[in-house]
Amino acid sequence: MRRLGYDLSMQFSQPSAARAINRLRILNLLASQENLSRAEAARLLKLNKVSTGEIVEALIAEGLVEETGKMVTVNGRRPTALSLKKDARAVLAVDLGTKATSVALSDLGGNLLRFERFPTPHNPKPEELCVQIIKTCLRILKMMKDPASAIGIAVSVPGSLDPSGSVVASAPVWGWKDVPLAEAISKNTGLDVVLEHNVRAMVLGERWFAASQEPSGADASMLYVNWGEHISSAWVADGKVIGEGSQFGHIPLRQTGLCSCGSIGCLETVSAGWAISSMAARITGKEDITVKQACQMLDQYPDLASLLLDAARGMADALVYASAITGCGKIILGGGISSMPDQFFAQLLRRYEDAASVRLSAVSIERTRLGDKAGLLGTAAVALDQFVFRRTMLDQLSRQK
Numbered sequence: 001m002r003r004l005g006y007d008l009s010m011q012f013s014q015p016s017a018a019r020a021i022n023r024l025r026i027l028n029l030l031a032s033q034e035n036l037s038r039a040e041a042a043r044l045l046k047l048n049k050v051s052t053g054e055i056v057e058a059l060i061a062e063g064l065v066e067e068t069g070k071m072v073t074v075n076g077r078r079p080t081a082l083s084l085k086k087d088a089r090a091v092l093a094v095d096l097g098t099k100a101t102s103v104a105l106s107d108l109g110g111n112l113l114r115f116e117r118f119p120t121p122h123n124p125k126p127e128e129l130c131v132q133i134i135k136t137c138l139r140i141l142k143m144m145k146d147p148a149s150a151i152g153i154a155v156s157v158p159g160s161l162d163p164s165g166s167v168v169a170s171a172p173v174w175g176w177k178d179v180p181l182a183e184a185i186s187k188n189t190g191l192d193v194v195l196e197h198n199v200r201a202m203v204l205g206e207r208w209f210a211a212s213q214e215p216s217g218a219d220a221s222m223l224y225v226n227w228g229e230h231i232s233s234a235w236v237a238d239g240k241v242i243g244e245g246s247q248f249g250h251i252p253l254r255q256t257g258l259c260s261c262g263s264i265g266c267l268e269t270v271s272a273g274w275a276i277s278s279m280a281a282r283i284t285g286k287e288d289i290t291v292k293q294a295c296q297m298l299d300q301y302p303d304l305a306s307l308l309l310d311a312a313r314g315m316a317d318a319l320v321y322a323s324a325i326t327g328c329g330k331i332i333l334g335g336g337i338s339s340m341p342d343q344f345f346a347q348l349l350r351r352y353e354d355a356a357s358v359r360l361s362a363v364s365i366e367r368t369r370l371g372d373k374a375g376l377l378g379t380a381a382v383a384l385d386q387f388v389f390r391r392t393m394l395d396q397l398s399r400q401k
Contacts, residue, residue, distance in 0.1 A: 021397070022047060023055050024390050030065055030084045031108065031389065037071060037079035056082060063088045064108075084108060090144070091383035092137055092153040092191070095198070095375040096120065098173055098229045099273070099290075101129070103136045105144070106380040108388060110209055112373070114140050126168075126179040134188045141189070152192045153185060154383035156201040156375060158230065160245055165195055173230060173260075196382045197244045198375060199226045199234040202334050202368075204241075204385065204392070205378025210369040223328040226375075227315065228335035229273035230260075235326050239399060251318045270314035273337055279307050295341055311337070312344040316351035323356070323363045334368040334375075 025045050030036060036044075042052035059065040066085045070078040086109040095102045097120055105114040116136050121128060133155070141147045159171030166182035182193040196204075203224045221237035231249030234241050250259065250266040257269030269275050273291050280294040281287055283303045294304050319331055338345075345367065353361050368374045385391050 019051070019055070021394070022051065023059070024394055026052065026055050027059060027064065027084070028389050028391055028394065030059075030082055034083045035068060035071065035081040037081060039079060041082070086111065088149065089388060090150045091380060091387060092140065092150060093376055093379035093383055094133055094137070094153060094155040094185075095201075095379045096129070096133075096155065096157050097375065098158060101133065102376045103133065103140065104376050104380065105140050105150070106383070108384065110377060110380055110384065112376070112380070114143065115376075116140065123174055126176055126181065130181060130184050134185055137185070137189050150191060152194065152383055152387035153189065154194050154196060154201070154379050154386065155181065155185065156196050156198040156379040156382065157181070158198050158232070161195050161197065166193070168195065192387065194382060194386045196379070197234075198378075199224060199232050199244045200241045201378035201382050202226055202374050203234055203236055203378070204381040205370060205374055206332060206334070206368060208381040208384070208391075209377050221326055221328045222330045222332065223319075223322055223326055224332050224334065225315075225319075225322075225338075226335040227271070227333050227337040231268055231272050231335075233322070235328065237326075239395060248318070248322065251321055253314055253317055267314055267318045271311040271318075271337070276307060276311055276337070280304060283307065291337055291340075298341075308340060308344045309347055312340065312348040313351045316348045317355060319352055319365065320355045320360065323360050328363060330364045330366075332366060332368055334370070336372055338367045339371060 022045070026041055029041055029045060038053050038056050039049060041047075041056070042049045045052070056065060060067070064085055065082055068081045068083045071081045072078070086107045089108055090113070091106050093104045093106055099120060100117050101120045102115070102117045104112045104116075106112055116139070118132060118136065137153060141150055144150065157168055157171060158173055159176060160169045161167065162169045162178075166180065168176055168179040168181050170177055171179070182195050186193040206224065221235060223233060223235055225231065225233045225248065232244070233246055233248035235243035235246070249268040249272060250261055250263060252263070252265050253267050253270060254265035257265050257275070259266035259269045260274065276291050276294065277289055280289045280291070284297065284301050295308065298304050322328070323331065349365060352365060356363070370377050
């Protein structure tokens with residue numbers, strides 16, 4: 001069991017802990033800005049030059065940072081440029097979806113080096129899905145030039161976790177309860193494993209790789225909606241992800257339509273992938289049609305356009321309710337359905353503007369910039385955060401000052 005980084009339980013008042021935090025600050029700075037000198041790093045972080053130099057030398061010795069040559073200057077001594085060595089370590093990201101499970105190998109820069117996907121069995125047993133995950137992870141590790149550089153695995157799950165973050169407390173979509181998923185994967189791969197709720201992972205991926213700016217201000221917050229086979233959401237307020245356990249997909253919208261939860265007229269019966277696929281199958285006479293396939297058959301089956309338009313408008317109506325309740329300043333839509341053709345997304349925006357009050361109409365609504373890799377990149381961000389950069393911890397510390 002290996003982990004790179006520092007435990008959150010350390011006493012930050014101790015000199016060794018302060019040095020550990022400064023090490024992480026320098027590492028994160030070099031990850032975000034290439035070709036900085038030691039002096040520039042010290043100035044940007046407001047650190048002592050000698051201490052900065054010592055930490056940099058330690059990072060170079062660890063193989064995480066490298067010198068990339070002399071920098072160009074107008075006059076004086078030319079400083080040495082530093083950069084993060086992105087291929088020094090790697091993490092595995094496992095995104096458990098209700099239709100498909102994706103596994104990828106990521107370097108320190110979030111570049112997906114290897115990628116595999118397999119269909120998620122219908123109502124999978126924990127043991128069944130766990131075996132497939134382990135086999136896929138081991139296969140990817142075996143193909144690596146240096147398997148020892150892999151330092152951890154993150155798994156995003158469509159369910160809630162226990163306080164330890166290592167057990168799937170509940171995954172209603174599969175009927176799972178108290179599944180020790182992290183322990184099982186770790187035992188069979190030899191790597192540390194961290195679990196995360198899938199929407200929380202997607203929010204972290206948005207912060208790391210999409211450069212999304214959360215609205216500022218005392219009352220500002222952001223709503224992230226995972227619009228896929230099922231619909232879920234998380235509310236981000238004061239930099240913290242909360243409310244991922246909300247039942248956003250089950251907001252009552254209509255008087256008809258049996259939902260998978262047993263209720264009538266939930267948002268999912270109109271806008272979720274499973275509902276769209278079911279109705280598209282009746283229109284086309286084709287079984288197991290995906291939403292992506294339906295979008296490609298609009299010319300052949302004009303009724304599909306009405307189906308997608310209704311899904312977009314249903315989502316818009318739900319977003320009006322959500323923005324009124326949360327007071328959020330921004331909404332980001334991720335998940336496979338969010339990448340629907342522009343004509344339908346435009347209708348979603350128009351419907352929202354028509355139904356929202358003047359104040360709510362100022363809410364920004366946009367699609368994730370990460371496309372169909374939002375879940376996987378979010379899971380990679382969880383692994384990088386946990387096992388290398390501890391960016392979430394640093395952000396929490398900065399907010400406490």
